[in-house]
Amino acid sequence: DTEVTQTPKHLVMGMTNKKSLKCEQHMGHRAMYWYKQKAKKPPELMFVYSYEKLSINESVPSRFSPECPNSSLLNLHLHALQPEDSALYLCASSHRDRQRNTEAFFGQGTRLTVV
């Protein structure tokens, strides 16, 4: 199984809503990532979890709240978003140890629209 599964695939939410994006992998990867991608731009790193602990927060606004309940799951909780937060949100995972530190596997993304 080399899949990273993200749900939902599409999400439309109002600025006062609270929603969550979910990501799951069963490859035994101990690093998981959230990226944000605007149209015609490269992905931008938001958060990195290493062994279920938040290791990188790239100065992301607090209206985005990540959570890693266990080694297979990664959530991104959304609250009071702005229209400019509309984007494709990509989850990825990879190994962490030196001998197996290779590529990141990406999910298909959640296309988020904030209205």
Place this chain on the structure above:
Amino acid sequence: AQTVTQSQPEMSVQEAETVTLSCTYDTSESDYYLFWYKQPPSRQMILVIRQEAYKQQNATENRFSVNFQKAAKSFSLKISDSQLGDAAMYFCAYRSQYSGGGADGLTFGKGTHLIIQP
């Protein structure tokens, strides 16, 4: 901080021809990984090829090969016998070698949009 530069916003090639996409990067590290990812209109990021910096041999994967010049900090992708399914946005990406600090997210270039002419 590392930077990745892709100087070709768009490239066009005839089907069955060969095309080379350019990528340069800047880093002070000696150990790292370089990747080419493909993103078709479906937006799924798909790994095309990877290169470990400590390996001198250029990576190849079927029709895809790289020209890795470590001293010049250059990492170009060659696609041979281009096919219609190769049409996509191609991103060059850099990743630090694992150091225990957790600072190992991917740094992407701006991408090159590859068009395949039938």
